[in-house]
Amino acid sequence: MAITFDKALGIHQQALLVRTQRAEILANNIVNADTPNYKARDIDFRGILNGEMSQNASQLKLNATQASHQSGLMDPNFAAEMMFRTPLQPSLDGNTVDVQQEQAEYAKNALAYQASYTFLNKKFTGLMNAIKGE
Amino acid sequence: MSLTNIFNIAGSGMSAQSIRLNTVASNIANAESVSSSMDTTYRARQPVFALIQQQVLAGQSANEVVASGAGQGVQVTGIVESDAPLRQQYEPTHPMANEEGYVFYPNVNVVEEMTNMISASRSFQTNADIMGTAKEMMQRVLQLGQA
Numbered sequence: 001m002a003i004t005f006d007k008a009l010g011i012h013q014q015a016l017l018v019r020t021q022r023a024e025i026l027a028n029n030i031v032n033a034d035t036p037n038y039k040a041r042d043i044d045f046r047g048i049l050n051g052e053m054s055q056n057a058s059q060l061k062l063n064a065t066q067a068s069h070q071s072g073l074m075d076p077n078f079a080a081e082m083m084f085r086t087p088l089q090p091s092l093d094g095n096t097v098d099v100q101q102e103q104a105e106y107a108k109n110a111l112a113y114q115a116s117y118t119f120l121n122k123k124f125t126g127l128m129n130a131i132k133g134e
Numbered sequence: 135m136s137l138t139n140i141f142n143i144a145g146s147g148m149s150a151q152s153i154r155l156n157t158v159a160s161n162i163a164n165a166e167s168v169s170s171s172m173d174t175t176y177r178a179r180q181p182v183f184a185l186i187q188q189q190v191l192a193g194q195s196a197n198e199v200v201a202s203g204a205g206q207g208v209q210v211t212g213i214v215e216s217d218a219p220l221r222q223q224y225e226p227t228h229p230m231a232n233e234e235g236y237v238f239y240p241n242v243n244v245v246e247e248m249t250n251m252i253s254a255s256r257s258f259q260t261n262a263d264i265m266g267t268a269k270e271m272m273q274r275v276l277q278l279g280q281a
Contacts, residue, residue, distance in 0.1 A: 025272065030147070034154075035184060091230075099260060106267065113274075121277075
């Protein structure tokens with residue numbers, strides 16, 4: 001059984017990609033906090049995960065029997081479904097960005113990114129240890 | 135890589151906020167610039183913010199469409215002059231007074247401008263923070279795989 005990077009790294013590389021895209025969307029929300037009629041947007045990370053799990057439950061176990069099987073759990077293409085945020089209070093200029101909320105989400109996203117990064121890095125460290133045989 | 139996009143987005147926000155700060159400075163500086171006619175009097179200036187929408191190009195992958203759907207930051211589409219009525223005051227001894235003895239003061243509301251200034255500087259700060267976080271995320275990726 002051949003060892004491939006895709007198998008070894010699991011879902012973490014896709015998770016990292018989704019986190020990066022979400023960071024971009026949140027940054028765009030914050031930047032447009034003063035733009036009239038701008039509507040805050042976000043992707044639903046849990047929705048992406050649940051959608052993947054219900055649709056491709058077998059993928060969760062990563063038991064690919066053919067070379068063409070997908071290795072990852074998360075498909076960043078699911079992120080294409082961006083949704084508008086429900087505003088907590090209306091504003092006169094039609095803007096729905098709550099800067100505090102967006103900033104909190106951005107910080108949370110950055111932390112989750114670091115978590116995914118740490119997992120990915122540990123995978124690499126494990127591979128390195130396996131190669132060195134120490 | 136969409137992390138580099140965050141730099142562009144936050145940068146656009148910072149430049150838009152500094153334009154806003156510029157108009158505030160100009161408005162406050164000219165708050166007492168009197169004139170002898172209505173046409174030559176300074177009027178308060180305000181920037182107009184708008185979302186930068188990237189055009190979806192043919193042949194883009196789904197990821198690129200997502201990235202473009204996220205927008206590309208904020209832009210200042212123009213600067214408008216306020217239509218609020220000018221302040222007309224009867225000061226016959228003023229050197230700028232017209233034949234009837236009136237001088238015209240700009241329609242700058244200093245309190246409004248001060249709140250505008252605070253809001254702009256806070257937004258600028260937030261954008262700078264966003265950029266700092268994106269930088270940290272990027273630096274981490276550069277260290278990937280290093281023990």
